[in-house]
Amino acid sequence: xxxxxxxxxxxxxxKTSIVGSFxxxxxxxxxxxxxxxxxxxxxxxxxxxxxxxxxxxxxxxVIDPEKxxxxxxxxxxxxxxxxxxxxxxxxxxxxCGFCSRICPPEAITMKERYSGQWFISATRYGPLVHARLGxxxxxxxxxxxxxxxxxxxxxxxxxxxxxxxxGPPGIGCPVISSLSGASLALLVTEPTLSGIHDLxxxxxxxxxxxVPALVCVNKSDINEENTHHIEKYxxxxxxxxxxxxxxxxxxxxxxxxxxxxxxxxxxxxxxxIEKLWEKITGTLAG
Amino acid sequence: xxxxxxxxxxxxxKTLIATSLxxxxxxxxxxxxxxxxxxxxxxxxxxxxxISGSEEVxxxxxxxxxxxxxxxxxxxxxxxxxxxxxxxxxxxxxxxxCHGCGACSYLCPEKAISEEGRESGIVExxxxxxxxxxxxxxxxxxxxxxxxxxxxxxxxxxNGTIIIDAPPGTSCPVVxxxRGSDFCLLVTEPTPFGLNDxxxxxxxxxxxxxxCGIVLNRAGFSDDKVEAYCxxxxxPILLTIPLDTEIARLYSRGxxxxxxxxxxxxGFVELYGKIWEIVDERSxxxxx
Ligand code: SF4
Ligand code: SF4
Ligand code: SF4
Ligand code: SF4
Numbered sequence: 231x232x233x234x235x236x237x238x239x240x241x242x243x244x245k246t247s248i249v250g251s252f253x254x255x256x257x258x259x260x261x262x263x264x265x266x267x268x269x270x271x272x273x274x275x276x277x278x279x280x281x282x283x284x285x286x287x288x289x290x291x292v293i294d295p296e297k298x299x300x301x302x303x304x305x306x307x308x309x310x311x312x313x314x315x316x317x318x319x320x321x322x323x324x325x326c327g328f329c330s331r332i333c334p335p336e337a338i339t340m341k342e343r344y345s346g347q348w349f350i351s352a353t354r355y356g357p358l359v360h361a362r363l364g365x366x367x368x369x370x371x372x373x374x375x376x377x378x379x380x381x382x383x384x385x386x387x388x389x390x391x392x393x394x395x396x397g398p399p400g401i402g403c404p405v406i407s408s409l410s411g412a413s414l415a416l417l418v419t420e421p422t423l424s425g426i427h428d429l430x431x432x433x434x435x436x437x438x439x440x441v442p443a444l445v446c447v448n449k450s451d452i453n454e455e456n457t458h459h460i461e462k463y464x465x466x467x468x469x470x471x472x473x474x475x476x477x478x479x480x481x482x483x484x485x486x487x488x489x490x491x492x493x494x495x496x497x498x499x500x501x502x503i504e505k506l507w508e509k510i511t512g513t514l515a516g
Numbered sequence: 517x518x519x520x521x522x523x524x525x526x527x528x529x530k531t532l533i534a535t536s537l538x539x540x541x542x543x544x545x546x547x548x549x550x551x552x553x554x555x556x557x558x559x560x561x562x563x564x565x566x567i568s569g570s571e572e573v574x575x576x577x578x579x580x581x582x583x584x585x586x587x588x589x590x591x592x593x594x595x596x597x598x599x600x601x602x603x604x605x606x607x608x609x610x611x612x613x614c615h616g617c618g619a620c621s622y623l624c625p626e627k628a629i630s631e632e633g634r635e636s637g638i639v640e641x642x643x644x645x646x647x648x649x650x651x652x653x654x655x656x657x658x659x660x661x662x663x664x665x666x667x668x669x670x671x672x673x674x675n676g677t678i679i680i681d682a683p684p685g686t687s688c689p690v691v692x693x694x695r696g697s698d699f700c701l702l703v704t705e706p707t708p709f710g711l712n713d714x715x716x717x718x719x720x721x722x723x724x725x726x727x728c729g730i731v732l733n734r735a736g737f738s739d740d741k742v743e744a745y746c747x748x749x750x751x752p753i754l755l756t757i758p759l760d761t762e763i764a765r766l767y768s769r770g771x772x773x774x775x776x777x778x779x780x781x782x783g784f785v786e787l788y789g790k791i792w793e794i795v796d797e798r799s800x801x802x803x804x
Binding site for chain 2: 238244266321326344363367368370398399400401403404405423427428431434437438439456482485
């Protein structure tokens, strides 16, 4: 089974639009939206919800005011400043359980934490596994892991050997969770100084977890000099640039029409993305 | 006043707004910019600060004294993250899983556990012209951003204007960054993705009880669903920046609007004034 993850370091580089097009181009695959705290892929794929599950992960401390003697010990030992005035601020609590173990009258219990939902949907491009992280919740890494695991299971039972996932922004826990063990990462960047800086960091993460990477420079003509800089950098790093896609308003137009670009138009950008997908399948076949 | 600049979706120009605002406030009292997007910090690209100090972010992880340890297993039982385990003769620690909660060392009956620092990132501080600056950087391969964010926020002054550049999204690093803010500016763009992610960001701020307003970036050629949403939710659009190739070019070179197109300074000063009014009004009727 092959798994391609599309990442961008920073968001807004056109990652999801590209994944949407891959969805239309790839024949047999399961789609996974691993950007669980700001999922957008569904806006392009018109999913029909088939299956919905609550996601419980980690714990949160709860103080029983009836039992609490206000001794203050819990407040003193909590390293995350989550307890104030003998109440727990759920958004600060890391769920370590330390307070519940030392409270003299045993007034603190640990409760399971509702952290979001995950879904299996049907789209006209194939099954999609996606999720929604509860507002401000932690453990997005675990939710990403759940999405990937479900996508894999689905692929196995349906005899599909390709998973395409839309990855989260950043380099922290959800990214690590979406990346580890994947066959290939496509890093979508743009020729801005911020884009370059973020690309360097996310490429570092790929290397750290030994996942081979290809780079796509999106909106490559907004700053040719920076595009050149990215090319040079990738050459030094031994990372191949799989595509340079010029800026085009069609990408946003397609998004507004809720369609993957390759289905909305057949102009330059769509062509570039088709070529990029060929490149990726070639690399996967290796 | 603590003012966060956030966005549900990444790449909406959040850092451009935060840094342009900071520079536009020159001469209007003390301004400090804290870049809390520690996974992908970018504000330094725009502000080009002179760094005058730095400090590692250390997570206190357990160190077991094998001679005093009786392999009783208490530490493994209390650790919520499986970061310490006892197998027969061996006590193993997994420092990269440890959150540094301190439970194991406190509860070890033999007092066999001491703590040592494990670096997960770094914070740096300095200044850019008259602006005080600080940011954090999560080390490559590290999963947990919040400890680095907390360390950046510890550097906040206790007066003046503090502008926080928050990470994108709605999960724990965002909450960690914006917690305690008096106001949150949400930067969005008028596209379906922009709107979808804005709705999530607005819900997050509601949950945290932080008042918010919108900066609509790259406005002009797409639909007006964001405006309609803001009207419905009664969230003010405080500044509109058009889709403009000149601005995009400046951005690509890491130049703020305050420097590249100084006529925008006025707009940012007005933006600040509007925020100040909202915060001031709210502080006078806290029940609201
Ligand atoms: S340790 Fe227990 S009794 Fe003491 S303040 Fe905390 S909850 Fe109350
Ligand atoms: S569970 Fe841990 S983080 Fe939560 S309140 Fe208790 S000591 Fe603090
Ligand atoms: S709790 Fe202390 S004595 Fe018991 S196994 Fe852990 S380190 Fe050893
Ligand atoms: S400090 Fe907390 S998280 Fe770290 S090993 Fe000890 S109990 Fe586990």
